[in-house]
Amino acid sequence: MWTNWSGGQQCRPTATVRPLDDSGVSGVVRRAADRGQSVRPVGAGHSFSALAVTDGVHVDLSAFRGVTGIGGSEDRPTVRVRAGTTLGELHEELTARDLALEAPLELAAPTLGGALAVGMHGSGAGLASLSAAVVGLRLVDGRGRLRDVAPADLDAARTSLGALGVVLEAELAVVPAGRARVTRAPRPVDEVLDDGFWSAHPVAEAAVFPSAPTALTRWAHPLRVQDPDDDTDDAGETEERERSLGVTVAGATGRTALGGAVVVERALPGLVPRFNRAVSRLARTVSATGPMHRVLSSPPAVRYEQTEWALPRYALAAATRELLAALADDHLEVGLPVRLRVGAPESGWLHPAHARATGWVAVRVPRGTDHAPVLERAWRVLRDHGGRPHWASRSDWTVEDTAAAYPRLPDFRRVRDDYDPDRVFATPALAAVLGD
Ligand SMILES: Cc1cc2nc3c(=O)[nH]c(=O)nc-3n(C[C@H](O)[C@H](O)[C@H](O)COP(=O)(O)OP(=O)(O)OC[C@H]3O[C@@H](n4cnc5c(N)ncnc54)[C@H](O)[C@@H]3O)c2cc1C
Incomplete structure (x- = not known):
């Protein structure tokens, strides 16, 4: 039995194969096609959606590394x-x-x-x-x-x-490669919903609770060689010091605090908004320097289900306000904050940020809490603001939605007919959003 990271998707593939070279992959695809089986490459299973689910053949690419x-x-x-x-x-x-x-x-x-x-x-x-x-x-x-x-x-x-x-x-x-300085800081929610916050930092994100006036934010700036702000030679040491200083409370994805909120949520769900307000109030500003990918590294504290939507950037503030109000009014606040991010327009025909500057909004529900009411409420709000769901996240998106929201879908279908005319790579989840 295969299970994804969140535990929300499972399947029993006919076989899981681990080819060792290119011709091994070709052989797997040819044999499956001859038997009328479908083929699904699978990675680390970190998608919340059913994209990697199959009752056909799973192809594990773990021998293809480096x-x-x-x-x-x-x-x-x-x-x-x-x-x-x-x-x-x-x-x-x-x-x-x-x-x-x-x-x-x-x-x-x-x-x-x-x-x-x-x-x-x-x-x-x-x-x-x-x-x-x-x-x-x-x-x-x-x-x-x-x-x-x-x-x-x-x-x-x-x-x-x-x-x-x-x-x-x-x-x-x-x-x-270069080094960067990352800062984690509490900021008023109104400030992060203003465009100025996002244009002030090359890397930036924010996390907001429906009940709290303070957002948990994180931003990073590259450091020039021998920048006076680069006050350490050893990124590892700085990161350790940062963690022990309490970044767990300050961080946009702060681990301990958020893990704590989830424990509270399971035991005493009515206390979640109060706990979230306390987490935001306790947040302190902390910084660290190091290689960009290391200072941004933030392994998740708990497992959760997620829906994330790419909105036109201009809609980020209005959609977030409406979403926070909807979750608060319907008593759907959970122990994980709503995560806000931004991105540049994409050329990829099926990328959710295709051809538009994007504001990303992610709603996460810890494992063990009924995620359906929260995610469904979020879908209604984010869809109404012109959102397109992240393909790896949970959503109720249909092929009709894809046709309406992705102007290059006909071009994608033409390429698909060339690369996979017999639909060897088709699955029900793909058919639901791309058609047959
Ligand atoms: C804790 C957590 C944090 C996350 N943070 C982010 C984030 O910051 N930003 C973000 O955008 N997403 C985020 N995600 C979602 C994540 O990006 C995707 O789930 C992930 O990139 C998928 O990679 P995977 O190896 O797990 O692929 P899988 O989930 O195993 O597969 C995903 C899709 O890729 C296909 N696939 C896999 N390998 C191949 C291949 N070799 N050839 C063709 N198709 C292939 C599969 O068939 C499937 O359709 C997060 C997910 C989790 C659980």
């Missing part, structure tokens, strides 16, 4: 990375080569293949998703053929939901 080459030019370096590489491994391999992702991602566990398929993003007004960094892709298509994706098809393939094939390797644009 950076296989450096390319591009001195000004615009690129790296070739195998699709089963986890983001944590990718960050460390890039650091070892004095390189980094331009748009930092905070979670280590997802694989490159899974993160690209769903358009994984961080937060910064000028920062796009990991998919946007793709300059080349190699995959095995639905006929078992090894293909380098043509430049004209790249905007279909960079965020494909796994519908076009099993991605084996991606070439990513990267930047020279």
Whole structure:
């Protein structure tokens, strides 16, 4: 039995195969197609949606790891990375080569293949998703053929939901590595709902509780070489000191405090708003310096279900206010705050931030609490503000919604007909949002 990270999705694949090389993947796809079975590549299972669920064949890419080459030019370096590489491994391999992702991602566990398929993003007004960094892709298509994706098809393939094939390797644009200073600070909710907050910091995010007037925020700025703000030689030590100083209360995803809120929620749900207000009041400002991916690293304190929506950026403030009021009025406040992030417009035809500056709103419900009423309430509000759900998150999105919200869907379907004419990679979850 396969289960995803949150425990909310399960399936019993006919088989789980772990090919060791490209021809092994081609063979798996060909054999499954001959038997009329569907094929689903699976990464770290960190998606909350049913995208990785199948009763066909699961393809585990964990043998496809590591950076296989450096390319591009001195000004615009690129790296070739195998699709089963986890983001944590990718960050460390890039650091070892004095390189980094331009748009930092905070979670280590997802694989490159899974993160690209769903358009994984961080937060910064000028920062796009990991998919946007793709300059080349190699995959095995639905006929078992090894293909380098043509430049004209790249905007279909960079965020494909796994519908076009099993991605084996991606070439990513990267930047020279650098150090950054991250600050975690409490701020008035009104301040983070103002555009000025998001334009003041290249990396920024906020977390807000329906009942609290204070948001928990986090922002980061790159440091120049020998910047006077870079007051430590050892990022690891700084991060440790930061944790022991109480960042757990101050952090936008503060671990202990949020874990505590979840315990309160299970035992005494009526006390959640009061506990959340106390967490926000206790928050203190703390800073740390180090490589960007390390200072942003924030492993989750608890397991949860999530819905996250990409809204037009101009709608972020109004939608958030309406959402917070709706959750408070309907007594649906939980121990995890609503998370706000921003991102640049994406070229990927199926990326939720396609062609528009985006404000991301995520609602999380700890495991053990009935998530349906909270998530359903959030869907109603966020959909009404022009939202498109993150493909990895839970939603009630339909193929009709995709057709209305994604103007390049017809182009994506044309590419899909070429790469997977027999729909070897189809699943019910894909059919629900992309059609047959
Ligand atoms: C605690 C937590 C924090 C998160 N934080 C963020 C965040 O900050 N930003 C964000 O955007 N998302 C976030 N997510 C969601 C996360 O980005 C995605 O779930 C994750 O990127 C998927 O990677 P995975 O390896 O787990 O893929 P899986 O969930 O296993 O698979 C996801 C999809 O990718 C496809 N796929 C996997 N490998 C391949 C391949 N080689 N070729 C083709 N298709 C493939 C699968 O078929 C499936 O359709 C978070 C999730 C969790 C649980």
